[in-house]
Amino acid sequence: MGDNELANLGGASAVRGEVEPLSEGTSTNPAAVYLAGLAPTGRRSMAAALRRVAQLCGYADWQLAPWTAMRFEHVQAIRSKLLEEGSKPATVNKTLAAIRGVLRAAWRMGQIDAEHYQRACDVDSVAGNRLPAGRAVTQGELAAIMRVCIEDETSAGSRDAAIIALAYGAGLRRAELSALTMDCIAEDEDQYTIRLTGKRQKERMLYLDNGCADALHAWLDVRGAEPGPLFYSGRRGGHLTAGQGMTPQAIRDVVVRRAEQAGVKDVSPHDLRRTFVSDLLDSGV
Incomplete structure (x- = not known):
């Protein structure tokens, strides 16, 4: 039928x-x-x-x-x-x-x-649920991934460390990471503020400090203060193309590649976001 x-x-x-x-x-x-x-x-x-x-x-x-x-x-x-x-x-x-x-x-x-x-x-929705794909990332795995980025002395190393820090430390989606521009960032002493527009055009403010702020600061020292996308796309050899932003798929590729280099299997940007949420719940937020 x-x-x-x-x-x-x-x-x-x-x-x-x-x-x-x-x-x-x-x-x-x-x-x-x-x-x-x-x-x-x-x-x-x-x-x-x-x-x-x-x-x-x-x-x-x-x-x-x-x-x-x-x-x-x-x-x-x-x-x-x-x-x-x-x-x-x-x-x-x-x-x-x-x-x-x-x-x-x-x-x-x-x-x-x-x-x-x-x-x-008037067609009924389908009942039933499947377990969500993905997993939480352990602190040891996260440290290993960040270490790989920090040990990379090219511009891409600083960029990738900031991407992973924001994905975990701020719980950002890959589409949100790729959409960030310098206009979204404000610095106040040792703290950064990010104005973000997420799903359904909802704005929210994020306050970064400690390691997340340090990683972003290190990337901005490399990137410079020129207007445009926060994260530049890359070429072979760790070279970046100034002024050219990254797609959500490119953000995912960065996380997957750095995880593989660290010997950590099956990690995606959403896993970092899931870990961020899990840690908030564990802390009683």
Whole structure:
């Protein structure tokens, strides 16, 4: 039943594998409107989810799918298909949330009526949880990773030590680390203040001292006070490209590479953030 319903959404051309572009422009595509309202990190994730939905329906990408033709039976079939493929409950629910977001945009734009919107969105989320991936990093492992950075006398060594210190000492996500600029940083004697805009455009202030402040100070001595991204991207040999920032993926690569050099297995930026939260809980915060 699931495959038939998906084929019905795609139409005859979709069943044959052909793609017929929508006649509507991007500005009236509800998927584009929905994605435009998300933060950049969320936009990438939800665009990937919508791309998968479009492919299940016989279209090459989300820009080509006729979202206003989607009904309850189509959404239910997509849910069933993802579960059959072994997708995690969180992945299925994220995909359903993306579909609901697109249909909400279509309703707000007057492309579908309220009954169509409510019926199509009335698909149950998937119950169940999986254990989160990743782990907490021990103090010994963290010290070994920092030692590798400090022993690297190139500019990349100072940069990477500051990245790891902020990921652990301030609990920053890799997207937040890559988005930091010099405008976010303020120094007051031995303390640094970081103004950060996180998920859902929420601003927060971070106060750094002790080892985290020392690592940031050492990097700023190398980097200089020029405006622009806080962390510069690198080249071979530990050389950095002034003025060119790092992507979230590059931040992850730094953490993984330094952990491997230290002989520490299976560490990601989120593991450092998880350790930060665990340590806060252990201290009674």
